[in-house]
Amino acid sequence: MIFEQPLIKPHGDRALRVTFGDERSLRVNRPVRALHFLLEESPLLGIREMVPTYASLTVMFDPDQVDHAVLAAELAKAAARARGRTGRQKAGRLLTIPVCYEGEYAPDMDYICGHTGLSPIQAVALHTGETYYVFQLGFTPGCPFIGPLQEELFVPLMQSPRTHTPKGAVAVSVGQTVIYPRATPGGMRIMGRTPVQLFQLDHPDLTLFKPGDRVRFRAVGPDEFEAISSQTQILGQGVEVEEVD
Amino acid sequence: MTEAGSKDLLEVLTPGALTSLQDKGRHGYQSLGIAEAGAMDAWSLVAANRLAGNPDNAAALEITIVGPKLRFLAPAWFSLAGADAESHDGLRGRGTFAAALDSIRTFVSQRSSSGHPPVLVNYLLTPASFPSLPKALALCSKLGVDALVATHLVHVGTETQKRLACCDPGRGRGWLLFRSRLAVLWRRTQLVLPGMKPSALPVCPKNPLENLFVASDGAVSPCVYLCPPIRGGYSRRIEGVPQPQQRLAMGSLERQSLIAIWNRPDYRHFRAQFQRRVDLYQALMPPPRTDFEGLQQLQGATDRIQAAFETPTYRPPEPCRGCPHLWGY
Numbered sequence: 001m002i003f004e005q006p007l008i009k010p011h012g013d014r015a016l017r018v019t020f021g022d023e024r025s026l027r028v029n030r031p032v033r034a035l036h037f038l039l040e041e042s043p044l045l046g047i048r049e050m051v052p053t054y055a056s057l058t059v060m061f062d063p064d065q066v067d068h069a070v071l072a073a074e075l076a077k078a079a080a081r082a083r084g085r086t087g088r089q090k091a092g093r094l095l096t097i098p099v100c101y102e103g104e105y106a107p108d109m110d111y112i113c114g115h116t117g118l119s120p121i122q123a124v125a126l127h128t129g130e131t132y133y134v135f136q137l138g139f140t141p142g143c144p145f146i147g148p149l150q151e152e153l154f155v156p157l158m159q160s161p162r163t164h165t166p167k168g169a170v171a172v173s174v175g176q177t178v179i180y181p182r183a184t185p186g187g188m189r190i191m192g193r194t195p196v197q198l199f200q201l202d203h204p205d206l207t208l209f210k211p212g213d214r215v216r217f218r219a220v221g222p223d224e225f226e227a228i229s230s231q232t233q234i235l236g237q238g239v240e241v242e243e244v245d
Numbered sequence: 246m247t248e249a250g251s252k253d254l255l256e257v258l259t260p261g262a263l264t265s266l267q268d269k270g271r272h273g274y275q276s277l278g279i280a281e282a283g284a285m286d287a288w289s290l291v292a293a294n295r296l297a298g299n300p301d302n303a304a305a306l307e308i309t310i311v312g313p314k315l316r317f318l319a320p321a322w323f324s325l326a327g328a329d330a331e332s333h334d335g336l337r338g339r340g341t342f343a344a345a346l347d348s349i350r351t352f353v354s355q356r357s358s359s360g361h362p363p364v365l366v367n368y369l370l371t372p373a374s375f376p377s378l379p380k381a382l383a384l385c386s387k388l389g390v391d392a393l394v395a396t397h398l399v400h401v402g403t404e405t406q407k408r409l410a411c412c413d414p415g416r417g418r419g420w421l422l423f424r425s426r427l428a429v430l431w432r433r434t435q436l437v438l439p440g441m442k443p444s445a446l447p448v449c450p451k452n453p454l455e456n457l458f459v460a461s462d463g464a465v466s467p468c469v470y471l472c473p474p475i476r477g478g479y480s481r482r483i484e485g486v487p488q489p490q491q492r493l494a495m496g497s498l499e500r501q502s503l504i505a506i507w508n509r510p511d512y513r514h515f516r517a518q519f520q521r522r523v524d525l526y527q528a529l530m531p532p533p534r535t536d537f538e539g540l541q542q543l544q545g546a547t548d549r550i551q552a553a554f555e556t557p558t559y560r561p562p563e564p565c566r567g568c569p570h571l572w573g574y
Contacts, residue, residue, distance in 0.1 A: 048272060048273075049272055049273050049275055049276070050276060051275045051276045052276060058275075060272075060275075137276065137277050137278035138278045139278060140278060141274075141277065141278050141279045142277060142278055142279075143278050206274065206277055206279070207277045207278070207279075210276075210277070211276055
């Protein structure tokens with residue numbers, strides 16, 4: 001649900017969290033991004049860092065510069081403005097990500113099809129047919145939480161996670177799809193794999209995705225995957241980027 | 246923690262549990278999923294670095310649960326900082342504060358016979374910890390600590406800081422300080438106390454010797470704080486005491502040139518008073534040092550400067566006397 005009043009609660013002794021609802025949806029995420037944009041445009045005294053997520057914006061502050069209570073009151077005002085905001089929104093980007101949904105690149109495709117009753121072609125058509133949002137980044141550096149996923153593609157998490165999920169694995173679960181920036185353990189069902197880099201420590205952008213980006217997936221075959229893979233050592237290579245409103 | 250150019254300072258005998266090197270961390274990337282890392286207790290990191298004469302952000306060993314066993318291979322300065330007994334035992338279990346005291350005992354017993362390096366213990370004065378100062382001093386003396394270095398919050402900006410600051414010597418604190426100073430006479434532990442007032446700034450950062458302020462109505466004043474956008478009298482409160490003020494204008498650009506105003510006798514008098522303080526400060530302030538004697542020198546110089554500033558010759562210019570900046574706030 002979307003809360004009647006945004007909830008402002010302490011998050012440790014030097015952060016406040018503004019929560020707009022308790023669901024993973026665009027209607028709850030929209031004011032989160034609006035508040036983030038508003039505070040980027042006209043920053044409040046003492047704010048050091050902000051982290052937008054599905055339903056909340058966490059605001060880290062410097063307690064030497066601003067009091068907890070003072071900032072909470074300011075945030076309440078800003079949150080009310082963000083909720084009513086219908087005007088200018090932050091201009092966004094649409095990133096098109098190549099994904100190979102075949103064979104060894106998609107170890108859980110059989111499971112996904114068995115669970116959802118879709119054919120592989122239908123599943124891929126759904127996954128590539130939608131423009132998604134990057135709601136938040138987390139888990140490992142640069143890992144995007146992308147959604148909202150169509151209900152037809154919902155699958156439960158694995159009972160016990162894999163100890164090794166390959167780098168670039170594109171996975172789904174309930175409500176969201178993610179891309180693993182590096183080989184890590186992981187519990188989501190792997191539907192495909194992308195050859196592009198998601199995180200590069202010595203690149204000025206650090207991560208391919210930013211919160212609020214829009215994403216489309218484009219199906220590629222194993223040959224194209226390997227061709228792109230051989231030339232995507234740098235962040236952003238192999239990705240089509242469009243500016244959108 | 247180390248001296249520049251030294252090599253092989255420290256040998257790790259046992260690493261302990263979760264001992265790591267931490268500085269203040271890398272901030273500003275959490276929205277990209279990149280954790281900030283850094284010391285868990287940023288306050289203690291700064292305290293430890295200041296005690297050791299390091300920059301605030303120097304990396305330190307963060308020690309938790311079971312500490313490491315280290316052997317120094319060369320003379321070195323080091324410092325220890327962390328939670329007080331109550332939070333220490335609350336977080337880590339009963340008896341862990343006693344273990345911390347044990348490690349101080351170890352440091353003291355394992356130094357060279359000439360007493361090097363000196364062992365200093367940092368004590369943060371807050372309204373809650375102030376009454377325990379004599380007790381802390383007695384404890385340090387028993388442990389063989391060379392000096393208890395008390396610090397407190399003097400920069401009072403927010404409400405929280407005001408609650409934590411204890412610059413005010415009233416409410417029985419004068420007696421406590423007296424007892425503590427007296428106790429030092431027959432103990433081996435020395436007490437290094439901070440100024441109990443917020444340290445008055447002899448050289449105000451507004452620097453009215455080189456800056457001036459022109460208000461939108463043409464009024465020219467040495468400083469923006471002396472010339473708020475109000476007419477006539479107003480009142481500031483410092484430590485709860487109202488300080489009546491008059492808006493100060495040395496002249497108006499509508500009637501005189503800037504040069505003429507700058508050279509007016511009352512403006513010259515203002516600057517001369519300010520200049521005297523700057524000169525005295527520069528003459529008495531020792532060059533910066535980070536060792537124990539340096540601390541004592543600084544303490545002595547600060548006391549002399551503070552005392553001189555109370556005398557008529559070095560009193561601040563009349564208009565500045567009610568300004569919180571000059572009081573060190």
